[in-house]
Each structure stands twice: as structure tokens, then as C-alpha cells.
Amino acid sequence: MSNSAQDWINQWQALAQRYWDGWKTQGVMPPAGFGKLDANAPWQAGLDQWAQLFGQGNPQSDLVDRVTANAKSYVALMQSMLNTSVGQEGGGSAAAWTEAVRNGFNIPGMDASLWNNPLGTNFRDMAGQGAKGFEQMMAEFGRGAGPLKQEMLAGLGMPAFGLAREHQERWQQLGSAMVEYQEQTNRYNTLILKSSQQGFERFQSKLAEREEPGRQLDSVRAVYDLWIDAAEESYAEIALSDEFRKVYGAMVNAQMRVRSLMQTEVEQQTRQLGMPTRTELKGVEKSVQELRRHLKASREASAADIAGEIAALRAEVDALKQQVAQSRPAAVPKPAAADVNPPEAAKPAAAAKKTKR
Amino acid sequence: MGPIRIEPQKALDEALKLQQKLSAGAQTLRSLDPVTFGVTPKEAVYKDDKVTLYRFKGERPPTTTTPLLICYALVNTPYMVDLQDDRSMVRNLLALGQDVYLIDWGYPDGSDKYLSLDDYINGYLRRCVDFLRKSHGVDAINLLGICQGGAFSLCFSAIYPEKIKNLVTMVTPVDFHTPDNMLSHWVRELDVDLFVDTLGNIPADLMNYCYLTLKPMRLNQQKYIGLVDILDNKTELENFLRMEKWIFDSPDQAGEAFRQFIKDFYQGNKLLKGGLQIGDKSVDLKNVRAPVLNIFAEQDHLVPPSASRALKDVVGSSDYSQIAFKGGHIGIYVSSRAQREVPPAIHDWLAKRA
Numbered sequence: 001m002s003n004s005a006q007d008w009i010n011q012w013q014a015l016a017q018r019y020w021d022g023w024k025t026q027g028v029m030p031p032a033g034f035g036k037l038d039a040n041a042p043w044q045a046g047l048d049q050w051a052q053l054f055g056q057g058n059p060q061s062d063l064v065d066r067v068t069a070n071a072k073s074y075v076a077l078m079q080s081m082l083n084t085s086v087g088q089e090g091g092g093s094a095a096a097w098t099e100a101v102r103n104g105f106n107i108p109g110m111d112a113s114l115w116n117n118p119l120g121t122n123f124r125d126m127a128g129q130g131a132k133g134f135e136q137m138m139a140e141f142g143r144g145a146g147p148l149k150q151e152m153l154a155g156l157g158m159p160a161f162g163l164a165r166e167h168q169e170r171w172q173q174l175g176s177a178m179v180e181y182q183e184q185t186n187r188y189n190t191l192i193l194k195s196s197q198q199g200f201e202r203f204q205s206k207l208a209e210r211e212e213p214g215r216q217l218d219s220v221r222a223v224y225d226l227w228i229d230a231a232e233e234s235y236a237e238i239a240l241s242d243e244f245r246k247v248y249g250a251m252v253n254a255q256m257r258v259r260s261l262m263q264t265e266v267e268q269q270t271r272q273l274g275m276p277t278r279t280e281l282k283g284v285e286k287s288v289q290e291l292r293r294h295l296k297a298s299r300e301a302s303a304a305d306i307a308g309e310i311a312a313l314r315a316e317v318d319a320l321k322q323q324v325a326q327s328r329p330a331a332v333p334k335p336a337a338a339d340v341n342p343p344e345a346a347k348p349a350a351a352a353k354k355t356k357r
Numbered sequence: 358m359g360p361i362r363i364e365p366q367k368a369l370d371e372a373l374k375l376q377q378k379l380s381a382g383a384q385t386l387r388s389l390d391p392v393t394f395g396v397t398p399k400e401a402v403y404k405d406d407k408v409t410l411y412r413f414k415g416e417r418p419p420t421t422t423t424p425l426l427i428c429y430a431l432v433n434t435p436y437m438v439d440l441q442d443d444r445s446m447v448r449n450l451l452a453l454g455q456d457v458y459l460i461d462w463g464y465p466d467g468s469d470k471y472l473s474l475d476d477y478i479n480g481y482l483r484r485c486v487d488f489l490r491k492s493h494g495v496d497a498i499n500l501l502g503i504c505q506g507g508a509f510s511l512c513f514s515a516i517y518p519e520k521i522k523n524l525v526t527m528v529t530p531v532d533f534h535t536p537d538n539m540l541s542h543w544v545r546e547l548d549v550d551l552f553v554d555t556l557g558n559i560p561a562d563l564m565n566y567c568y569l570t571l572k573p574m575r576l577n578q579q580k581y582i583g584l585v586d587i588l589d590n591k592t593e594l595e596n597f598l599r600m601e602k603w604i605f606d607s608p609d610q611a612g613e614a615f616r617q618f619i620k621d622f623y624q625g626n627k628l629l630k631g632g633l634q635i636g637d638k639s640v641d642l643k644n645v646r647a648p649v650l651n652i653f654a655e656q657d658h659l660v661p662p663s664a665s666r667a668l669k670d671v672v673g674s675s676d677y678s679q680i681a682f683k684g685g686h687i688g689i690y691v692s693s694r695a696q697r698e699v700p701p702a703i704h705d706w707l708a709k710r711a
Binding site: 014018022063064066067069070071073074075078081082092093094096097118119122123125207208209210211212213215216217218219220221223224225228231232235236239240244245246248249250252253256257259260263281282285286288289290292293296 | 358359360361362363364367368369371372373375376377379380382386406467468469470471472476480536537539542543544545546547548551552554555556557570571572573574575577578579581582584585588598601
């Protein structure tokens with residue numbers, strides 16, 4: 001081992017020690033075995049303990065979950081890259097670094113089906129944080145409808161006849177729809193995995209561009225940001241393809257068919273229990289909306305009628321006033337001597353009041 | 358020479374900085390108060406079912422005589438335009454003398470499942486506009502439509518041209534079939550009837566999930582890594598959380614309105630191509646005769662600029678202007694550049710057409 005490689009390892013172990021020392025001041029303890037200055041101790045373990053500092057039910061706990069989930073990926077990436085750096089002195093190839101990044105996303109303990117598939121992991125994380133995508137909605141719905149599924153699968157291969165034939169046909173439709181949905185989901189997941197793979201390829205070619213002197217990346221964050229650019233570009237390319245459009249539409253449509261048929265089954269059960277069904281409620285809601293529209297239209301029409309009527313009456317009154325004014329004989333001025341009522345003239349305010357009325 | 362050269366000391370600094378930020382965050386996150394948005398004082402002046410028309414109150418009375426009505430989208434709440442003191446398009450417009458009103462569509466529930474675009478445009482929006490025309494004693498008002506609300510405003514201006522004095526559209530899709538429109542691309546194969554018949558109202562969570570999957574790594578991962586950088590800054594963290602609350606505090610979508618919007622706008626592209634019917638009224642953008650100011654964002658991933666630019670060639674108005682803003686779909690309201698540039702641009706344009 002060269003001296004520089006040994007120096008790196010020494011520095012790396014010192015770094016790891018300081019990293020965990022920093023955590024200890026926050027009450028976060030390093031994982032077992034770290035006392036041997038094991039540079040490979042999983043750094044993201046500290047984040048789990050950090051998240052536990054907040055406890056459950058904290059108003060910010062959702063935010064903490066999100067930070068933790070993403071910081072874990074980032075820290076794992078950091079650790080993987082630093083391990084790869086040992087002894088390379090900036091000489092590693094784009095392929096070797098890409099491999100380091102790929103390994104960085106494969107966090108120990110994660111679902112093996114998402115290995116080398118950071119985009120798939122990302123989608124899974126989103127669901128873990130409470131967002132509900134199509135798959136999660138289906139999973140939740142499926143849990144509630146589990147007993148129905150068993151009933152349906154049991155009857156799937158049997159011919160339909162007799163008193164229960166209508167029921168059996170419905171179950172068979174539901175079974176076919178579920179199989180179809182599973183197939184479409186698999187097609188969708190294949191494209192997501194493809195996007196992840198192409199993301200790594202794109203990342204490698206972006207890294208190769210950085211081999212020129214002066215363009216090298218000198219921080220983990222810069223590497224991470226470049227990886228994000230590559231992953232998003234690859235995803236956008238696939239997401240805007242005709243194939244994705246068809247697969248995405250087919251997956252969503254297939255899920256809606258399953259949900260719709262399950263709703264029918266739930267209605268069958270609730271009807272037997274004398275409970276109001278979704279279809280009945282929808283009928284009522286539709287009627288309410290129609291009544292609401294009708295009421296608003298009537299009110300507006302009636303307001304318009306009244307306004308029209310008032311305008312017509314006002315016009316009529318004006319016309320009558322004009323007629324009266326025209327038919328009244330011209331006033332004859334009284335002689336000054338005849339003015340024997342000086343107190344009236346002395347009360348202009350009272351006169352004005354009368355006029356106002 | 359390899360593409361990456363990370364010096365041990367720099368790596369150490371980076372790792373320790375991350376850890377320090379997280380440690381500081383443990384304190385900062387505990388000290389935060391619940392965040393709110395919608396900061397400018399306002400008064401509810403008209404109510405219609407769950408819809409509320411608000412009038413904003415500025416620090417001084419408006420100097421304009423024509424009211425300006427903001428018509429926001431049905432997705433998300435309209436308070437993006439009044440997020441916080443130093444990020445408020447409303448506040449800036451009031452300071453310039455505009456008399457600003459805003460329609461809050463409310464949160465539809467199951468009983469609103471059958472609200473259609475006819476109810477929204479020929480019903481709620483028309484009644485709000487009529488209320489303002491009557492209360493201000495004017496024949497026509499200024500209308501500012503945002504995103505889907507911009508599409509609604511275009512429809513309204515085409516159906517009732519006599520009621521609109523000036524029209525401002527912001528990040529408004531007109532051509533829904535441009536090749537860079539990912540949302541439109543995804544819904545093209547959707548069986549919308551099956552979708553709405555099955556789900557009823559469209560859950561806000563599902564809508565938000567779809568938006569996140571437009572840029573999944575950036576919006577669901579990189580954003581939260583970036584958050585670590587501000588974990589020790591209470592103000593920045595509150596700003597972040599306020600935006601986060603706005604993004605995810607969204608109304609469900611009334612099923613029937615959603616059905617028609619996807620079918621006619623996203624799939625049929627009828628706003629551009631023609632043949633659009635809202636209730637018993639035909640929409641032809643050639644009937645939009647009021648002056649039009651079209652503002653779009655150059656880095657908009659939800660409504661690509663190409664989708665907005667298309668308005669120029671189809672609108673009937675002989676007085677058309679457009680502004681390309683350097684920013685994204687949200688940045689056009691909340692960035693500091695937006696505060697400086699957008700409200701004055703709208704105010705000046707309106708002032709010349711008062």
C-alpha cells in the first residue's frame with residue numbers, strides 16, 4: 001500500500017471518528033463495532049437515531065421523516081464515494097465512480113427488489129411519507145377488500161351456473177381485472193427500472209465529460225447534483241415516450257377497473273345488510289346538484305324579472321309625472337300685497353324638509 | 358485524470374457541515390410555530406355555496422376605478438399570490454393602487470361531485486364578475502387568470518366579452534398538446550370516464566403525487582437534501598415549511614369538472630382547436646376582444662411556455678402583449694425577482710388601458 005493510500009485511510013478514519021463524535025454530543029450513538037474505528041460503519045445509522053430525537057407525533061415529524069429518508073441516501077452516497085476515493089488521488093475512471101454511486105444507493109436493509117433502482121426507491125419513499133400514488137391507493141384498497149379477493153380467486157376457475165352464476169361471473173371479471181392490473185404494473189415498473197439504469201449510463205457519460213482538467217468535481221454534493229441531473233433527464237426521456245404514455249394509461253385504467261369491480265362487490269354486501277350504497281348516494285348527490293342549479297337559475301331569473309318590473313314601473317311613474325306636470329295650469333304669481341304669511345318665509349328649513357318628504 | 362477529485366479535508370468539512378446542520382435542525386425544528394399563508398387583510402364580500410369572493414385591503418385606498426379580479430386554478434389554494442409579507446403579488450398590486458379581489462373556490466366534498474365547468478365558469482365566476490360590475494357601477498372589470506384559472510378566464514372572456522375590460526393570463530395553458538407537456542402526455546390514454554366514475558372526486562393526494570412524479574428525484578429527494586442547508590435558519594425554514602404547506606394543503610377536485618377539463622382541454626385540445634362547449638355556450642378565442650397580457654414562465658415544468666405562447670395566434674384581441682418571465686411555475690409568484698418585476702408589469706399595462 002502506498003503512503004498516500006495509507007494517509008487517506010488514516011484521514012478517513014479520523015473523519016469517521018469526528019463524524020460520530022459530533023453525533024455523540026447530540027445523544028446519537030454510533031452503531032456497535034464502531035469503537036474499532038471502522039470506516040465502513042453505516043453512517044446513515046446516525047440519521048435514524050437523529051430522527052428518534054423528535055419522537056412521534058411532533059408537528060414537524062413529517063418533515064423530519066423526509067429529511068431523514070433523503071439524507072440517508074445522501075450520506076450513504078457520501079460514504080461509498082469516500083471509500084472509493086481511498087488511494088485514487090483523483091485518478092478513478094468514470095465507470096468506477098458510477099459504480100460507487102450505484103452502490104451508494106443500495107442501502108443495507110432496503111428491499112432487494114429495488115436494488116440498483118433509485119427511482120423505484122424514490123417512488124416507494126414518497127408513499128412512505130403519506131403521499132398516495134396509484135399503487136398505494138390500490139394497496140390500501142386491497143387490504144380492505146382482502147376477503148373479497150379470496151372469495152373471488154376461489155371461484156375464478158369454476159364454470160358459472162345456477163343461482164350463483166351472476167355472482168361468479170362478477171368474481172371472474174374481478175379476477176381477470178386483478179391479473180391485468182398486475183401485468184400493467186409490472187410493465188410500468190420495468191420502465192422505471194429502465195429509467196434508473198439509463199440514469200447511471202447518462203451519469204457515467206456526464207462524468208466522462210468532467211475528466212478534462214479544470215472540470216473535475218470536488219465535492220460529494222457536486223457529484224450528487226450531477227447524478228440528479230442525469231436521473232431526471234433519463235426519466236423525462238422515458239416519461240415523454242409513446243411507450244410510457246401507453247403503459248401509464250394502461251396501468252391507471254387497469255387499476256380503475258379493479259377498484260370499480262371491487263366497489264360493485266362491496267355494494268353487493270352492503271345492500272344485503274340494508275346499508276345505503278355508493279350508487280344510491282351518487283344518485284342523491286346528482287339530484288342535489290341539479291336542484292342547486294335549478295334554484296340558482298330560478299333566483300336569477302326572478303331577480304331579473306323583478307328588476308325589469310321595477311324599471312318598467314319607474315319609467316311609467318316618470319311618464320305619469322311628466323304628464324301631470326304638463327297638464328297642470330301655469331302658476332299665477334300672487335301680488336306682493338297679498339303675501340300675508342311672513343312666518344312661512346321665515347322657516348326655510350321646514351319648507352325644505354317637506355319638499356324632501 | 359479522473360472526473361472526481363475529493364480532497365480528504367474538504368470531504369471532512371462537507372460531512373461535518375451536514376452533521377452540524379442536522380444537529381442545529383434538532384433545535385430549530387422544535388422552535389417553529391405553525392406556519393400560515395394568506396397574510397394581507399381581506400374581507401369576504403360575496404359567498405356562493407363554498408365559493409368566497411374576497412376583497413383585499415391595502416394600506417391606502419385603491420387609485421384605480423376598475424376592480425381587478427384574480428381567478429385561480431381549482432388545484433391548490435389561491436394563496437400562492439399572498440404567501441407571506443415579502444412574497445405577495447396581492448400586496449404589491451395593492452401598493453400600486455389596484456383594487457384587488459380574489460375567488461377562493463373552497464374545498465369540494467362529496468356533495469360537490471357533480472359540479473361541472475358550466476357551474477364554475479357560467480355560474481360562480483360569472484356571478485362574481487356580475488357582483489363586481491354592479492358594486493363598482495362598471496360595465497366591465499379587469500380579470501387576472503392563473504394557470505387553470507387562466508384557461509377559465511379565457512373561456513369567460515370569449516363567452517362574455519362585454520364584461521371584461523382587460524385580461525391578464527399567467528402561466529396559462531392554451532395549447533395542451535405541445536411535445537414537452539408531460540402531464541398532457543400521461544393523461545392522453547386515460548379512460549377519464551372510468552377514472553371519475555370510480556373515484557368520484559379526485560383526491561388531492563393523488564394530484565400531488567402526479568405532480569411530484571413529473572420530476573421525482575428533484576422534487577422528492579434533492580429538495581430535501583437542500584433543506585439540510587437551511588436547518589439552522591429559522592426564517593428560511595419557516596419559508597420552506599410555508600411553501601410545503603401550500604403545496605400539500607390542496608382541495609380535492611370535483612369529479613365532473615375534472616372529467617370535462619381532462620377530456621376537452623388535455624385530450625381534445627379544444628381551447629386551441631375549437632369546438633369547446635361550456636354548458637350551452639360555445640368558446641371561441643376569437644371572441645376575446647379585450648386587451649390581453651399573457652405572462653408565462655420560461656422554466657415552467659407544469660405549463661410549458663410553448664403551451665402559453667400559443668395564445669398569441671388564436672386570440673381575437675388586436676391588443677396582445679406577452680412577457681416571458683425567467684423562473685418556474687411557482688417562482689413567478691414567490692421569487693424576489695417576481696416581486697420586483699411582475700406586479701409593476703401588470704399595473705403599468707393596466708394603467709395604459711384604464
